[in-house]
Amino acid sequence: MDRRKFLQLSGAGLGFSMLPLSGIAVAESKLTQSGLDVAVKKELADAALNTATKLGASYADVRIGRYLNQYVITREMKVQNVVNTESIGMGVRVIANGTWGFAATNDMTSDGIARATAQAVATAKANSKQQKEPVELAPVKGHGEVSWRTPIQKNAMQIPLAEKVDLLMEVNKSALDAGASFINSMLYLVNEQKYFASTDGSYIDQDVHRLWAPMQVTAVDKKDGGFRTRNGLSQPVGRGFEYLDGRAEDKIQSQTVLYRDSYDMVEDARLAAEQAQEKLTAKSVTPGKYDLVLDPSHLWLTIHESVGHPLELDRVLGYEANYAGTSFATIDKWRSGKFQYGSDKVNLFADKVQPGSLGAVGYDDEGVQTGNWDLVKDGVLVNYQAIRDQVHMLDQKESHGCCYADSWSSVQFQRMANVSLLPGKEELSVDDMIKDVEKGIYIVGAGSFSIDQQRYNFQFGGQLFYEIKEGKIAGMLEDVAYQSNTQEFWNSCSQICDKRDYRLGGSFFDGKGQPGQVSAVSHGSSTTRFDGVNVINTKRKLG
Structure with a gap:
């Protein structure tokens, strides 16, 4: 697995011609599969912490992560790209001789973790020769075994791709029917499954979800070729797919869609088309x-x-x-x-x-x-x-x-x-x-x-x-x-x-x-x- 693979996505619109995706391309079904059991993650983390301590580290922490991304990109009534990625591995950070050291690996075996931990400690000791003052950490009391999850109602990764595409096609049709010349619409979905452990005595399992549904609507003046755009007014959120269930009822004086608990992407596309045309003569x-x-x-x-x-x-x-x-x-x-x-x-x-x-x-x-x-x-x-x-x-x-x-x-x-x-x-x-x-x-x-x-x-x-x-x-x-x-x-x-x-x-x-x-x-x-x-x-x- 490539430690850091960046995928070029064409036609993204909104200036996102290069999107940072860490991981490898996987099938959509992979996004809904369970990750490592928490007991396995604790065992792997303890192996790293014990190795670091034995090698002379005064402090160590371990992050075991599984990072999932799905990007769905459309233009007018066509799907331009669907990208699913997964990245799994472990990073270990240590203090040895008063200096930070770090190493990472996707070799999730005892030997792989031991090698990465040894590398982190060796890096810290080598860097300590240049360190003028030792690292001073604010104290943190160990939390024991705890967990936290983004409070979502619908896991966006579990929503079928066809349903997501249908939503974006409805969005695009709404804009085109209202007079737009072009429209790009997108869904960016992220799930970070993160496990943290440290020599302070913390074992923290977290499941973090985020989504964003941007669009860009363009109106062209057929007489002189001039054009104006209006980007969508959705905001990226730490929410589940329920954020996109809304149907806007409230308007403010500028006729923009209010968004709080939900966002009406279809209605915003219609308004964006009308407002982009209005901008042509503003x-x-x-x-x-x-x-x-x-x-x-x-x-x-x-x-x-x-x-x-x-x-x-x-x-x-x-x-x-x-x-x-x-x-x-x-x-x-x-x-x-x-x-x-x-x-x-x-x-x-x-x-x-x-x-x-x-x-x-x-x-x-x-x-x-x-x-x-x-x-x-x-x-x-x-x-x-x-x-x-x-x-x-x-x-x-x-x-x-x-x-x-x-x-x-x-x-x-x-x-x-x-x-x-x-x-x-x-x-x-x-x-x-x-x-x-x-x-x-x-x-x-x-x-x-x-x-x-x-x-x-x-x-x-x-x-x-x-x-x-x-x-x-x-x-x-x-x-x-x-x-x-x-x-x-x-x-x-x-x-x-x-x-x-x-x-x-x-x-x-x-x-x-x-x-x-x-x-x-x-x-x-x-x-x-x-x-x-x-x-x-x-x-x-x-x-």
């Missing part, structure tokens, strides 16, 4: 200062880039500088206790337990029980995201529980937790918020973005833009993007709708690290207003 925005009303389907990406990434401690410390940059939110700003990240309306928190979120697990990938914590409180920076060997740098005693590896063959490291904006405390609907805006733009859906290496200066687009004049929606706009810097933007936050409007968005493929890994992470918010933000016109002029 007025081009006049640049200037506007009050922005940002829907959660849009704001999640701004949170991800301007809050989630800059508050990862390894980025703050410079560990990601070579690949992904650093952070403006430096330690001295946090230590001052006075750094105004945003207005006093802004409360941002990290959360690894939120139901339905992509990052929800019972325990992270170094055996820490997960929870939630504040990052920005009443606008002031109060914390970061850190793991066991980092929190001592913040004078803290407990890991935040946000360690993750995307495969058994990858070493676990600090990853972004679900990072979200707390809803407003006062009762406030979207309609009420819009009524108070004199000159503004209501933005729905995530689009293109650009942000600098310190996660400070940025530019964001979107899917749908509606002009607000004197408290009323005055029609659709096009060619909209807003520019700001992180501190200025979050300090311009003036209103946040209450918890009734709270929704999750998220990223299914968030990249980080060298060698690169991907993780899935959600970001929640209610619709939020930002005052006096600079808006530019993105229309390209020829000649």
Whole structure:
């Protein structure tokens, strides 16, 4: 088995021409077969832990993983590709001579595990010659034998492929019947079966499920060949196939589909076709200062880039500088206790337990029980995201529980937790918020973005833009993007709708690290207003 095989998928749309799939192609039936019995996994893990201890490791942990993926990709009324993959193996991480060592194997025999463990210990001892300070781990009490499972109603892997294809064909027909020229629709399904054991005394068995149902709808102006697109407004979720059972009943003023417990993909395809056509004749925005009303389907990406990434401690410390940059939110700003990240309306928190979120697990990938914590409180920076060997740098005693590896063959490291904006405390609907805006733009859906290496200066687009004049929606706009810097933007936050409007968005493929890994992470918010933000016109002029 190839340790890390990346499959090229043609015609994926939405910019996903290369999707990270670890494993080998298998038959669909393989996805519904049981993995190793938990007793067998414990026996294999103990063999690795005992070997590591005998070879001089002061600490060791083992991750035995089975990773299943299914991607179904369609265009118009044809299926373009179906990919099923499976990856099985074990990774062992040790501390020897105060230094980390790691090795992995898909040889799930006693001899294979012994060789991998010996390699991890030997690596640690060799690296210790260059180690300036020993690894300092925050203590974790062993949990014994425990388990956790994503609370799903329908296992997406067990839904017949024909039913999934029928759904996507119905979605595509809905868009084409409503006037779309082209449509791509997809299903991305993931099941991580992860077993963790450590010399701290933990034996943790977890079964994690995620899905995403994106689409891209295009309308072409037959007169001049111009075209506009509208991506689907579904959000990736830590849910089962029941998420796609919904039939939308509620609409908001922009006619986008509300999604919470379920998502109506067929109805969203119809609306996307209508809105893509409407965009063909929409007025081009006049640049200037506007009050922005940002829907959660849009704001999640701004949170991800301007809050989630800059508050990862390894980025703050410079560990990601070579690949992904650093952070403006430096330690001295946090230590001052006075750094105004945003207005006093802004409360941002990290959360690894939120139901339905992509990052929800019972325990992270170094055996820490997960929870939630504040990052920005009443606008002031109060914390970061850190793991066991980092929190001592913040004078803290407990890991935040946000360690993750995307495969058994990858070493676990600090990853972004679900990072979200707390809803407003006062009762406030979207309609009420819009009524108070004199000159503004209501933005729905995530689009293109650009942000600098310190996660400070940025530019964001979107899917749908509606002009607000004197408290009323005055029609659709096009060619909209807003520019700001992180501190200025979050300090311009003036209103946040209450918890009734709270929704999750998220990223299914968030990249980080060298060698690169991907993780899935959600970001929640209610619709939020930002005052006096600079808006530019993105229309390209020829000649």
